[in-house]
Amino acid sequence: MPRHPAVSPSLGDVGGSVYSAHAARAAASGGEVYPFHVGDTWLEPPEGCRMEDLRTDELPGLHRYAAPRGRADLLGRVAARVAERTGVPTTPDHVLVTTGATGGLGAVLGAIVDPGDDVLVLAPYWPLIVGIVRCFRARPVPVPVPDPAGGPEELLERVRARLGPRTSAIYLGTPNNPTGRVLPRSWLEALAELARREDLWIVADDVYEDYVYAGEHVPARSLAPERTFSAHSVSKAWGMAGNRCGWVVGPAEAMPALAKVGIHAFYSAPTAAQVSAWRALDGRGDRWATEARERYRATGARVARRLGVREPEGSTFLFLDVADRLDGRGLDGFLDACADRGLLLAPGPSFGPYPHHVRLCFTCAPPDVVDRGAAVLADLLGA
C-alpha cells in the first residue's frame, strides 16, 4: 500500500528508458553520432500517408475521438489483410487497434494475467515485454532459445522445465528483435502443440512480419488461432513509429477484455494515425515495404559481413556477442568506449540473460551513416 511519498514497490523491477544511458556521452564526443541503439527507420512514411496529407476539410473528425476499438474502415482493412496472410477467417471482431504494438501487448497482458501469474518469454526478447508483464504484477520467465541449427526438442524441453501451476501464456517474437532470426515453422508448430496441451495462451509479436530476408515468416495465428494474440505495428511496417498505431488480433471472444484494458490505458489509437494506416493499407504500404525491405536487407547483410557475423534473416537488428572484447570494466566499459566514438548500442541485458551482448539497429540512419558506424564498431571489435 504505497502512501505518499512511496510509489509501488512492485515497479522496482520494471525498467525505465532502457536505451539512453550513453547518449549524452556520444553527443559529447563531438563527432558524428551513430544512434544504433534505437529501433527506428530513417525513411519517411509513404506519400499520402504523412501528417501533412491529412486535410481537415476532407476528413471530418480528424482531430476528434475515434471509436475506442478502432475506426470501422481501418478494422475492415486490417481484418482482410490478416485473413489473407494467415488463412484464418478474420473479421473486425478479432481486431483491436492500439497505440502501437506496445499498447496492443499491454492490452493482451492486462487481459490474460492476474497478479502472481507467470508468462514464459522466449529470449532474447523485445525489452518492454518483461516490463509490461511486471506492470500487471505478473512474473516474466525467460526461456533462452537454443541454437537454431537443431530441431525444436531442446526448446520444448526448456519450456516444459519452466512451466508451473501459474503459467498462463508464452510470448515469442519472430522475426526476432534483437537477434534477426526467424523461427522455423516446425518450431512454431511444436510450440503451438505444447500450448494446446497445456492450455496456454500464445502471444506472438509479429511487428517485423514485413521484414524477412531469408526463410519464411509463419504467423502463429495460422497455427493456433483459438489461443493466439498477434501484435502488429505501423511503426516498423511503414516507418510510422511516432504515430503510435498498431493492432492486436485474437479470438473474438477474448477481444472485449483486451478492449477494456486498452480503453483504460490510452482510450484509442490517435485518429490521424488510424487514417494514415488505413490509407497505407490500400497498397501504398506494401509498395513502400517492398522497397524498404530490399534496402534494409542490403544494409543488414553489408553490416553483418563487415562485422564478420551471420546475415540477419529478418527484422532490423543484429545481436552480437562481444565477450572477448570486454576488459575489467565489463559491458558498460565497452559501451562507454563505443559512445566515446559516437556509437550507441543497446546493452544485452535489456533482452534477457545476455551480459556480453549488444544490439545494433541497421535501419536507424541512412546507409552511408550506418556503414560509417559499422566501421567504427568493426574497429572496436577488431573485426
Place this chain on the structure above:
Amino acid sequence: MPRHPAVSPSLGDVGGSVYSAHAARAAASGGEVYPFHVGDTWLEPPEGCRMEDLRTDELPGLHRYAAPRGRADLLGRVAARVAERTGVPTTPDHVLVTTGATGGLGAVLGAIVDPGDDVLVLAPYWPLIVGIVRCFRARPVPVPVPDPAGGPEELLERVRARLGPRTSAIYLGTPNNPTGRVLPRSWLEALAELARREDLWIVADDVYEDYVYAGEHVPARSLAPERTFSAHSVSKAWGMAGNRCGWVVGPAEAMPALAKVGIHAFYSAPTAAQVSAWRALDGRGDRWATEARERYRATGARVARRLGVREPEGSTFLFLDVADRLDGRGLDGFLDACADRGLLLAPGPSFGPYPHHVRLCFTCAPPDVVDRGAAVLADLLGA
C-alpha cells in the same frame, strides 16, 4: 490464473465502451441525431496546429519515436505554463507527456497502487477512472460529494468514513465531468489538509481547467504540490481529442515511476500530437480557448435555462436528475425513448451511484444542433 480460453476474472467489474449502447437505435430513428453522450467538441483545433500544418520537410522526425517522457520542447513549455498557473516551481522533471489524460491517469494509478489497495473517488466521477483503478487490481471507493451550498465538513466526514488501512489516494475532478460544478477553494484546502494528515496521494483531474464560467479553478497542485498529480489534456483544451496527447504533473521524485508505467502502456504520446500541442502552447491555444470558452458558456447557459436547471460553472456537461420522468422501464426505458428521437445521453450509473441521472455534453455539435437536441430533451422532460 487465466489459462486459455479464460481471461482475467478481475476484469469482470471493468466497464467496456460506456456510451455506445443506444447509438444504433438513434441512427435507426431516421431523423437528426444529437450525440450528447460523447464528451467532445465540434470545433477544429487552432490553425497551424492541425495535422495538415505539420510538414515533414520542416519537422525532422515527425513520424519517428519521440523521447518516451515527451519531447524536450513540449516539456519545457508545459512546465512553464504549470508554474505560472499554480505558482509552484515546475520543471520538465515534474512532467510526463502521455496519451491524453487517460494515459496520464493510467500512469499515475499504475505507479501508486498495488493490487488490493483502495482509491477514494469523489463522485460523480469521470467514468474511466474506476476502470483504471480496477485494471491495476485496486478498488475504487466512491465518495459522493454533498450539496455545494454548505462548507466542506460534510465532504470531509464522508471521506473519513471511507478511509481504510489500504487507502492510498483520493481522486477528484474540477471543473467536474459530469456535473459542471467547480470545487470551491475552501473544499480543496480541506481535502489537501486531510490528505497531508493521512499520507494520501491526491490525483487531480484538471482537464477542464480552461473551461470555467463562474467561480475560480483552484489547481490542487497549488495547495499540495508534494503529493498531487494533476492530469491535463489537449483533448478538451484545444479540440484535439483524437490526437491522444496530454500530460501529468507531479513530484519530481515520483515521475520516474509514472514514466515506467507509461512506457509499457503506450511508449510515448504520438510525435505529431506533441508538435501540435507545443505549437498551441505559443499562445494560439489560449486564444482558441478564450473564444471557445465564451461559445461553450453561452451554449451551456442556454441549454440549462431551456431545461430549467442551474447553469454550469465549468466543463462541457450538465448532469440531470430525471427520476420523476422514469416509468417501470427505469433509466434504460428513458434512454430508449431519447434514442428514438435521435437523442443520445450518457447514463448516470457510469458516473457513480446515480441510477436516475443522465449526462449531456453541450459542446458535442454546433450550437444550433445542440439547441434542437435540447428542445427534444425539454419535451421529454416536460420542461
